[in-house]
Amino acid sequence: MAADLSRNEAARMAAVRRYDVLDSPPDGAFDRITSLAARLFEVPIALVTIVDTDRIWFKSQHGLDVGVIGRDPGLCASAILQDELYLVNDAATDPRTLANPLVAGELGLRFYAAAQLTTHDGHNLGTLCVIDRRPRELTESELSSLRDLASVVVDELELRLSARRTVGLEADLRHLAEELAGTLQESLLPTELPTVEGIELAARYHVAHRNQVGGDFYDVFLQPTSPGCVAVVGDVSGKGALAASLTGTARWALRTVALDERAPSEGLARLNTVLFQAHSEPNRYCTLALTAIRPRYDGGADLTISLAGHPPPLLVEPDGTVERLGTTGPIAGWFHDPVYSDSSRSAPAGSVLLLFTDGLLEAIGGHACVSDEPLQAILRRVAGRGASEVADALDAALPAGELSDDAAFLVIRVGEVQ
Amino acid sequence: MTEFFDVRSGKVNGALVITVSGEVDVAGETQFVRHVVDGVGTTDAQRVVLDLSRVAFMDSTGLRMLLLCKRRAEERGIPMTLSITADGPVSRLIDVSGVAEMFQLERMG
The missing domain is CATH 3.30.450.40 (GAF domain)
Incomplete structure (x- = not known):
């Protein structure tokens, strides 16, 4: 008892x-x-x-x-x-x-x-x-x-x-989601940029929500048979797990199809086929700016660009001239047989090429901005500077607090590191 | 300044006319699917006009919605026209996305 x-x-x-x-x-x-x-x-x-x-x-x-x-x-x-x-x-x-x-x-x-x-x-x-x-x-x-x-x-x-209990559970879940998102994001982005002779690189990635995997990605990789490198910035429609799976497919498929010295347009066409087949009910697509950068002996570089539904990259020459590069092609992964084209241009030493996602336009230009004029203005001010300096100037122009969309960009400076 | 997303639809001379206004992004995705994509997918009209001339902003979510509408219309075998403002946000998005040729566009001055 x-x-x-x-x-x-x-x-x-x-x-x-x-x-x-x-x-x-x-x-x-x-x-x-x-x-x-x-x-x-x-x-x-x-x-x-x-x-x-x-x-x-x-x-x-x-x-x-x-x-x-x-x-x-x-x-x-x-x-x-x-x-x-x-x-x-x-x-x-x-x-x-x-x-x-x-x-x-x-x-x-x-x-x-x-x-x-x-x-x-x-x-x-x-x-x-x-x-x-x-x-x-x-x-x-x-x-x-x-x-x-x-x-x-x-x-x-x-x-x-x-x-x-609910408050505690929510905190636990949020923490877990942030951790997962962070880990997943890292697997979707290169851990470090490669060292490429004759080119200086800087990349930045700003996520809008810490607990959500973003749909933006970038990558830079070398081709065994060519000098220079291939650089890409992409944006997968949507967010979360579905977007992440397409991002992973896109990034690694692109590395595979672009291994040999193929024109970027051909790389995009092949990538489109992979994505189209990988997602049999293709409810998702991605936009990309794919660029081959071939340094020349005079310190400049030859650029070849192909776009799949992506805002055109900006090239700023040392004298402050800014130009949009690339010819628009359709988004990748949605259509059966889209046609992509290449645009080539030579860039003098000291030029800076900026690849970016549309989230950067809105982050810098303000809510609902689709114009690249504010970006161009910043680039003109930092013409001729190093890649990190240009990236810092763009970061400095971002608003304080949470962004409404993810923003990624890749700065490629032509010429030896100073 | 955020302009709220809104959808209205009606029949005009046998055509389903869906008017979308405000900002079309991920916030309005569910509503867009319900009222626009499903509207196109279930209509008995002979053709569809999406009036997007009053859209203030559209992102990649919006483009995906337009592509879904196009797919639904094709499945039903009915033509679909997008009525957009030349130089407006939808025009820009469609041009940048390289999908202008995929749609029947009516660009207004």
Whole structure:
């Protein structure tokens, strides 16, 4: 019997701790219940109590200045051991209480009625009790009211518990999502840019939402048979897991199809075939700017560009002239057999080529901006500078706080690193 | 300043005319699918006109929606025309995306 009691007591204390209510700050909802109980039963004192291992703590007290009493003399401690209402109509004559210090002492308690705060899984956390200094009797309907009020107290406790749990769960989920998004994003972007003779590179990536994988990507890779490199910036329609899977396919397929010395337009056409087949119900597409950069002995470079539904890259020469490069071709992955074309141009040493996603236009030009004029203005100011300096100037033009869309860009400076 | 996305549709001389205004981006995707893409996919009209001349902004989500509309119209064998403002945001998006030839476009001054 005693062992049973202590086992139950351990489970009950676990429940008390789960609700995390002990020593919590005062709460208007419970104070309203005790003041309502005092009015309803016309008693001077009404309490919401929680029975701890060695004390009885008052979550709310009406008509009493004490916040806690020891568990030993506590009537509430006796009350929680049973499931029926605990009623003492006249403590002075009741054998259970006549020796109790609360009855015999200064408080002079005569009437005590408690309804247990029983959780949905059957643990009595404490009581809602009403106390008077004169003997009383409650009618059947008053007893029901006391039970109902105790249920309201439990409902309030449950509500707080589930709210706390939800907040905690949300925080956990958000953290997990951010971690996953970060890891996935890293696998979709090169960990570091390659070293390419005669070219200086800088790349930046700004995600709009930390907990979502973006649809933007960039890559720079070497071709074994050619000098220079191939650079790409792309944007997959949509966000999240679906977009990420297409981004991964696009990035690695492109590396494969562009391994040999093929014109960028041919690379895009092959990539389109891969994407079109990979997504048999092609509900997604991507836009890309694909560029081959071949350095020349005079320090300049030959650029060949092909676009798949992507904003044209900007070339700024050392004298500040800015030009859009490339001829528009259709988005990749949606149409069966699109035609892409190449545009070639030679760039003198010190030129800077900027590949970017449309998120950068909006980030720098302001909400809903689709013009590249603001970008051009920045590029003119930094003409002739190094790749990192140009990237820093663009970063500096971004607004503070969250962006509305992801923004990625790749700065390619023609000529030896200074 | 954000301009809210809005869709209205009606029948004019046997044609389903869907007028879209405001900003078409990921925020309005569900609504666009329900009212525009599904509208095209279930119409008994002989042709469809998407009036996009009052669209203030459209991103890649919007373009995907237009491509879906085109697919639905083709599945039903009905012609679809996009009515757009020359030099407007939809024109720009369609041009940059290289899909101008895929649509029947009515560009208005």
